[in-house]
Amino acid sequence: MGVIVRHKINYAGPMIDKSDIDAVTDAVINGFYENYKDHVTKLEAKLCEILNVKYALAVNSCTAAIHLALASLDLSKHDEIITSDSSCVASALPIHYVGAKAVFVDVEADTQCMSPKSIRKAITSKTKAIVVVHWNGIPANMKEIMHIANEHNLYIIEDAAPSLGAEYNGEKIGTIGDAGCYSFQGAKVAIGGQGGALVTNNKSIYDKARILASYGRTDSKKMYWSDYVGWNYLMPNLPAALALSQISRLDDLVKRKREIFEIYDNNLKDLHRQVILGHEKSGSLATYCYPLLILDDSVNIARNEFVNLLNKKNIDCRVAQPRISKMPMFTEIFSNDNSQKIEDRGVILPSAFNLTKEDVVFVCNSIKEILGGKK
Amino acid sequence: MSSIKKMILTAGPSITEKEISYVTDAIINGWNENWNSYITRFEDEFARYVGVNNAITTSSCTGALHLGLLALGIGPGDEVIVPEITWVATASVVTYVGATPVLCDVEEGSWCMSIDSAESLITSKTKAIFPVHLYGHPANMPEIMKLADKYKLKVIEDAAPSIGAEIGGQKTGSFGDVAGFSFQGAKILSTGEGGMLVTNNQSIFDRVKSLGDHGRNPKYPLAAVEVGYKYKMSNLQAALGLAQIERADELVNRKREINALYNKLLSSNDKVKVSSELEGCKSIHWMTSIELIGASFEDRENLMKKLKENMIDSRPVFSPMSSLPMFEKRAENPVSYRIGSSAINLPSGHNLKKSQIDHICDVINHLTS
Numbered sequence: 062m063g064v065i066v067r068h069k070i071n072y073a074g075p076m077i078d079k080s081d082i083d084a085v086t087d088a089v090i091n092g093f094y095e096n097y098k099d100h101v102t103k104l105e106a107k108l109c110e111i112l113n114v115k116y117a118l119a120v121n122s123c124t125a126a127i128h129l130a131l132a133s134l135d136l137s138k139h140d141e142i143i144t145s146d147s148s149c150v151a152s153a154l155p156i157h158y159v160g161a162k163a164v165f166v167d168v169e170a171d172t173q174c175m176s177p178k179s180i181r182k183a184i185t186s187k188t189k190a191i192v193v194v195h196w197n198g199i200p201a202n203m204k205e206i207m208h209i210a211n212e213h214n215l216y217i218i219e220d221a222a223p224s225l226g227a228e229y230n231g232e233k234i235g236t237i238g239d240a241g242c243y244s245f246q247g248a249k250v251a252i253g254g255q256g257g258a259l260v261t262n263n264k265s266i267y268d269k270a271r272i273l274a275s276y277g278r279t280d281s282k283k284m285y286w287s288d289y290v291g292w293n294y295l296m297p298n299l300p301a302a303l304a305l306s307q308i309s310r311l312d313d314l315v316k317r318k319r320e321i322f323e324i325y326d327n328n329l330k331d332l333h334r335q336v337i338l339g340h341e342k343s344g345s346l347a348t349y350c351y352p353l354l355i356l357d358d359s360v361n362i363a364r365n366e367f368v369n370l371l372n373k374k375n376i377d378c379r380v381a382q383p384r385i386s387k388m389p390m391f392t393e394i395f396s397n398d399n400s401q402k403i404e405d406r407g408v409i410l411p412s413a414f415n416l417t418k419e420d421v422v423f424v425c426n427s428i429k430e431i432l433g434g435k436k
Numbered sequence: 437m438s439s440i441k442k443m444i445l446t447a448g449p450s451i452t453e454k455e456i457s458y459v460t461d462a463i464i465n466g467w468n469e470n471w472n473s474y475i476t477r478f479e480d481e482f483a484r485y486v487g488v489n490n491a492i493t494t495s496s497c498t499g500a501l502h503l504g505l506l507a508l509g510i511g512p513g514d515e516v517i518v519p520e521i522t523w524v525a526t527a528s529v530v531t532y533v534g535a536t537p538v539l540c541d542v543e544e545g546s547w548c549m550s551i552d553s554a555e556s557l558i559t560s561k562t563k564a565i566f567p568v569h570l571y572g573h574p575a576n577m578p579e580i581m582k583l584a585d586k587y588k589l590k591v592i593e594d595a596a597p598s599i600g601a602e603i604g605g606q607k608t609g610s611f612g613d614v615a616g617f618s619f620q621g622a623k624i625l626s627t628g629e630g631g632m633l634v635t636n637n638q639s640i641f642d643r644v645k646s647l648g649d650h651g652r653n654p655k656y657p658l659a660a661v662e663v664g665y666k667y668k669m670s671n672l673q674a675a676l677g678l679a680q681i682e683r684a685d686e687l688v689n690r691k692r693e694i695n696a697l698y699n700k701l702l703s704s705n706d707k708v709k710v711s712s713e714l715e716g717c718k719s720i721h722w723m724t725s726i727e728l729i730g731a732s733f734e735d736r737e738n739l740m741k742k743l744k745e746n747m748i749d750s751r752p753v754f755s756p757m758s759s760l761p762m763f764e765k766r767a768e769n770p771v772s773y774r775i776g777s778s779a780i781n782l783p784s785g786h787n788l789k790k791s792q793i794d795h796i797c798d799v800i801n802h803l804t805s
Contacts (some may be wrong), residue, residue: 074468085463087455089676094448094787097621104596121495121629123606124650124666150650150660157663237505247471247670254670255495276524284752287524290762292500296629297621302561303463337520378480380656390651390663413468 063240069356070420070433071413073248076314081306081341081402100298104305112233112241112310114260116267119301123222123257125278125294127192129156130218130240130259133269136189143183144192144220146384147174147400153196153385161189165386167397173353174201180209183395190216195224195234197409198250198318198348199341203237212239218242222257223249223350225308226315230344231337245304250314250348253304256296257300274431314414315348319423321412322349328425334358335432348429352410353381355402360432364406370431371408376424381407395419411423439749440795444617447622447723450786452686455679462675474674481681482617485600487567487610488634490641493674494648497596498525499667500616500633505533505564507643508590508613514563516592517743519549519575520756520772522568526594527757530566538562539758541769545714547725547753548575548778550771551717555583557767564590569598569608572624572691572722573713577603577611584612592616596631599624599681600688602718609634614644619673622785624687624722625680627673688720694784695721696794701797702726707804723781727805733777739803740780746799753779 088100101119108117116337120126132140142156144164156163166179174196191210193201208216217238221227225243228235235241240261261267272279277289307314322338329336337355341347356364364380371378385406386393410424462474475493483491494500510516512534518527520539530537541553549567565584567575577593584591591612595601598608599617614637619630633648635641646652651664669677680687699710708726713719728736728738736752744751756772758765782796 069469071468074471075799077463077467082460082463085672086456086460089459093621093626094445094785095443097448097628117519122666122668149658150652150664151666154650154660156664162562246668247467255668255670256670274530278524282753285524285754287528287760287762290528292528292532293496293525293629295496297630297673299676300670303672320660373569375639382656384657385660388660390660415468 064338065379067375067423070376070424071415072379073273074248074413074415075252076317076414084302084306085299087206090114092298092302094333098298100206100302100305101296102396104301107308108258108260110392111235111311112260114236115206115262116260118259118270118274119257119296120244120257120259120294121296123220123242124151124155125274126242126257126259126290127152127218127220128158129294130242130266131155132157132188132273133266136215139187140189141185141187141368142190143180143188145194145196146386146397147382147403148194148196148385149382150194150385150388153391157193157390165384165391165397166395168196168403169202170311170399171330171340172199172342173403174199177202177205177209179395180206183304184213188215189211190218192220193238194220195227197353198223198227198350198407199207199339200224200227200229200234200345200347201397202342206305207237217436224348225251226311227348228346235260239263245300248348250308250318251311253300256300256304290409295382301340317414318349318412321416322352324418324421325352325410325425328422329428332429332432334426350412352412353403354408354410356408362431364408367431368408369394371427374427376417376427377411440792442747442782444738444748444783444788444792444796445563446749446751446783447737447786447788449621449626449680449784454683455676458679459672460631462629464673466671468676472671474671474678478674478681479789481678482632484636485681486607486634486683487635490638491632491634492641492644492648493669494631494633494667495669496614496620497508497631498529498627499648499665500631501525501529501594502532502646503647503667504592504614504633504664506647507565507640510535510563510590513561513743517554517557517562517565518757520570520758520769521547521570521775522594522757523596523754524757524760527569527763531762535563535764537757537761538766539751539756540767542772542775544771546573546575546717547571547579548773549574551576551579553582553767554627554770556588561588562589564592566592568594569601571711571725572597572598572601574601574603574608574719576610576716581611582671582676585803593780594703597623597722597727598720600720604716608739613637614640617797619677624691624720625677625684627669628675629732630673649698683785690786691721691784693787694703695724697790697793698724698782698797699794702800704802705804710799723784725779725781727775727779731778736778736780742803743799749783749801751781753781
């Protein structure tokens with residue numbers, strides 16, 4: 062087989078057009094002095110409009126948004142908060158920041174999002190909230206999860222980092238629970254370079270979060286007066302201008318991500334015994350920000366070797382996230398088999414916006430070629 | 437005086453073709469394999485400018501200082517000496533790591549940490565000293581380093597508003613174990629929000645890289661090995677920051693010109709004392725400030741109100757941290773309590789015109805006569 066030097070197939074990267082360039086140029090020229098938060102304010106208003114929520118707070122990361130959401134609830138030290146074992150560690154770190162105990166539950170095999178059955182198993186008298194992760198852009202089973210939350214009087218914080226634009230039974234992901242958190246980091250669907258947002262219909266959560274995002278500053282007694290210890294989680298105009306421009310064509314961006322996923326799905330169909338792609342349930346609309354493939358145990362190849370072989374073809378795919386509960390700062394309570402399978406056998410496929418159909422087909426053919434010799 | 441029709445703002449950056457062209461390049465090309473091209477250039481150039489080995493961008497100076505304290509190993513039960521007069525971030529970050537800020541007085545002239553007051557508050561629990569280079573004037577770092585040496589304390593510099601300031605020819609941020617700078621929208625160099633951590637200590641630098649990236653182990657990109665934080669700056673902001681740091685000398689000179697003008701035009705007014713610099717120090721005069729001699733808090737409020745009626749925005753000097761409900765008061769700190777109620781920051785933005793400074797000084801001279 063001859064060596065074919067091919068251009069790099071990128072893992073994740075945005076779609077930037079003329080309107081994005083104009084928006085950012087406007088922010089650098091005009092976004093200071095009296096306009097120092099214009100783009101941020103417009104981004105917040107636009108989020109409220111497209112998501113049909115009352116309040117949006119632009120912040121400097123999705124991690125910050127989750128932290129603020131949790132800090133705005135009345136939690137105490139021995140409270141337990143349930144989240145997914147298979148996720149970015151950022152879903153769980155804010156639970157640690159607020160001093161609560163993170164309880165990690167397993168995910169479903171199809172959506173790769175937290176399984177309602179596992180949640181039920183994990184609930185105790187100390188459980189106060191669930192951080193629901195819409196993992197890789199696929200909506201979690203919100204009907205069941207909201208049912209459990211109502212039954213046990215739990216807060217629901219949606220970690221919708223890569224899921225802005227996703228839907229569940231016609232409702233926008235991030236707006237179903239008490240608060241939703243999104244990321245505008247550069248590898249997401251709609252991006253700002255860095256940044257995030259917190260959305261909610263709950264005035265008390267919003268008011269607290271807004272003050273805590275700005276050093277607990279209230280100016281209640283005089284200027285520069287803080288009544289609480291808070292953080293600096295404010296988003297500046299530059300990334301806000303880009304995020305605003307991007308979410309103005311969110312539907313197109315989601316559509317393009319779904320097209321990339323569909324090419325994977327169609328081309329890997331005949332390998333269904335060997336590889337499983339995480340996918341939405343009927344009634345859901347995923348953003349498919351990061352397609353996550355699991356190698357079946359019957360395939361006789363180590364996951365890392367599989368990733369290495371694809372990397373050698375200049376395909377930037379990556380190993381999937383390890384279980385958070387096994388990281389040294391957290392506690393493993395349940396064995397979580399599906400999460401373990403993602404850790405051991407999961408591969409995240411490239412899905413950058415600059416991928417052509419030929420690029421995605423090339424990735425699929427490369428997978429077939431590798432697995433062809435490994436039956 | 438009547439020619440001024442638009443509010444004169446207190447602060448803001450200088451944006452030129454250079455800034456616009458770097459940011460435009462970043463928005464077009466700074467993705468995929470180039471996602472951090474400006475971040476690394478900004479960090480390298482910033483480290484060179486300050487004269488340190490390592491610099492790392494953060495989402496804010498607060499983020500940088502939080503990571504700095506964590507990397508120094510400051511934690512629950514420890515005490516950190518912080519000056520009373522500072523932005524609330526300095527004392528807040530000490531509580532983030534579970535330690536206690538112990539608030540000391542500031543000295544006359546620089547309004548930075550008083551060495552005598554700091555020394556008097558050192559206990560067996562004191563682990564670090566946290567000077568602030570307030571409004572761009574350097575704290576007395578040679579003496580602070582001696583004090584730290586004597587009591588075996590770590591030194592973390594809050595250099596937020598002091599990019600380019602020097603003492604004995606050495607730049608602020610290069611004295612202590614670690615330091616943080618700010619690029620928030622009002623600062624001398626701006627990225628909107630943003631910060632930079634600098635250190636000469638390689639192991640602190642390595643720890644901070646991991647702590648500021650969710651605690652991830654650099655060897656296994658997705659696996660976190662400790663509790664970390666997300667304090668990252670975007671490449672877009674770094675493009676703006678790079679253009680600004682390349683113009684640092686020009687921007688520092690401009691701030692110093694503004695201060696010299698204020699000092700000249702207010703020199704015959706014995707009711708106000710304009711910020712200047714102590715011997716051996718180079719202040720960047722981020723915010724030129726005046727103390728209203730003998731003024732009460734109400735006098736100050738009144739003057740600020742009247743300035744505003746004359747289209748002049750101003751800011752009060754920060755309240756002493758020990759007056760806020762979250763922090764403990766351990767000493768009287770009279771200089772801080774006096775400055776904190778009788779001093780204000782005057783407009784010092786890069787867009788300020790000579791005619792506006794003339795107007796401001798005319799109004800102040802008139803109102804205080």
